[in-house]
Amino acid sequence: VRIAVIGVGLIGGSIGLAARERLGATVTGTGRQSSSLQRALARGAVDRVADTVEEAVADAEAVFVGVPVGLLPSYVAAALAAAPADCVVTDVGSTKRAVVTAIDDQRFVGGHPLAGAETAGVEHARADLFDGATWYLTPTDGTSGMLYERLHRLLHGLGARPVAIDAETHDRILAVVSHLPHVLANVLVAQAARTLEAGPHPPQRLLATGPSFRDATRVAGASSDIWTDIYLSNRDALTLQIDEAIDRLGRVRDALREADSARVTAWNDAAAEDRRRLLESQLAGGPLFELRASVPNRPGVIAQLALELGRAGVNITDMALYPADDMSEGVVALWIAGEQNARRAQELVSQLGFPVARP
């Protein structure tokens, strides 16, 4: 498979490494910084370097755009303009509404792998970065089913777990599970630095901070080149989450002021329970079951199916599309982990009006 990567940083470089190692792909890299491209070449993350987006995507079957969120619409549009008619173009940006709204092309599928955080740059790229990682995809009504399936299989080949989600839900959820944690880490690190400097201890040794502080501030001050765009492009959802956090903090403070031991305990116990459920929910699993559904071969159908299962919390582990000879209709095979999930998937696909069987 021939892959183009536009923007070869931590994510783009890891895509290149994994695609070359695991899929035997030929990877062409391009980007804004020639020094990064040379490092990517030296590390084996790309086979060759192209000077322009046009040159990089000319014969590609799949294009990954890994530039800062604010630049995505223009780079994705440039890639689509130069890419072949049957090439899938995706991006790896941390917010999805802006780019998905800006692009109207059946070859485009928005994407976002949940991987990488503390480090940046191609020098930290790893072939196993995506192993087991959720990789959100945001197909729309206009998305080509054939190209969506190709991308899904590619990501599965990179070790990731592709999950379909609509762009709006993605951004709302990421505001609380990623962007707010980054904001809190920044606040905490700044506040701790000021507090420690204000004490009798001189700034040159700010005292040990312990494991909880290290964990809580690991992502503090992540690269502004990437994060200013993320914060701004999701600022409506993020400011709502910040307001809610302020409100919750105010309530904890009140309970503490009143030395209300029962309320503090109830609040803490509830957090323990929330954490337990969140961790539990991450554990997918069970043996794989195959479903085969007959679907019309038109844009949006595979997207609809993937989104519907995503909404129901049913994860598609792997996917294969077998178009009919006349391209008017085809069969999609879905592999679902767990007996119960497979049954639920069968129900849902059936409710969408597609004949479905477990072979």
Add this chain to the structure above:
Amino acid sequence: VRIAVIGVGLIGGSIGLAARERLGATVTGTGRQSSSLQRALARGAVDRVADTVEEAVADAEAVFVGVPVGLLPSYVAAALAAAPADCVVTDVGSTKRAVVTAIDDQRFVGGHPLAGAETAGVEHARADLFDGATWYLTPTDGTSGMLYERLHRLLHGLGARPVAIDAETHDRILAVVSHLPHVLANVLVAQAARTLEAGPHPPQRLLATGPSFRDATRVAGASSDIWTDIYLSNRDALTLQIDEAIDRLGRVRDALREADSARVTAWNDAAAEDRRRLLESQLAGGPLFELRASVPNRPGVIAQLALELGRAGVNITDMALYPADDMSEGVVALWIAGEQNARRAQELVSQLGFPVARP
């Protein structure tokens, strides 16, 4: 050395394991839960179990009290009442003012190891839990120098880095580097759970959350048996920190609302710089230099010396006290890492009025 551990959980159990393995200590355990004591015995964290505090400390040379912060004053007092005249008694509580204020005995030194967080209970105890970990000690004017030195050496033998600090500063700093991170983790996990449940995705699979969320919420909902007391006993310092966090969050929100890219970038870059300095400050190091100071053999002198160096950010890696035969005066040897720190320590000790040399 004969050690008693009162309350054999993660910390108490790890003290027992490390003391037995590394110091050949005989460890007696006691506590409120006989099931924990039996598990501690089975794991080899203690040599024997005593039914009462009195029995446990009867022939001890050092006592570690590891009960919840709210119970510390009564348990420490009980240990002191029953312990021999030359036995050092310490605790491992996460807040220090309450217990230090409650206890007036030259054999007592408040303590707090910065280790352990996500897990609790003796089943997670490890002999290497304290390796390289800061272990705060809060001696006072009344503290016996001989017993402080014994405790310092013991902790060094467990793998920890003992650092003297006054109880007030300890609690103020821990409010921001430990208690506030726990509060933020609780807030974040609760808020994320509510947001994810409110979406179209059902609670049974709350979607992947990514590495930044896992890091940020690792300590969420830590055991209420321990943490309600910690929060309440430090509520004055903690509510100030919560108020400051609310204020900082409000300012970030305002910059986002105004889509003020320059302000968001400046804020994020400042956090990166704060994090860099905080990380850098944790790296002690350099070769060890020995200092020898002549000190009068009376309570408070070693504490004064340790606190003075602690305030100056000079870490005492190891310490040994050689009392004169008539016990009226003695020599304390201090090992300090790094040429510059050693010079600074020499200055400070000299300024305190004690003759000091580098042998």
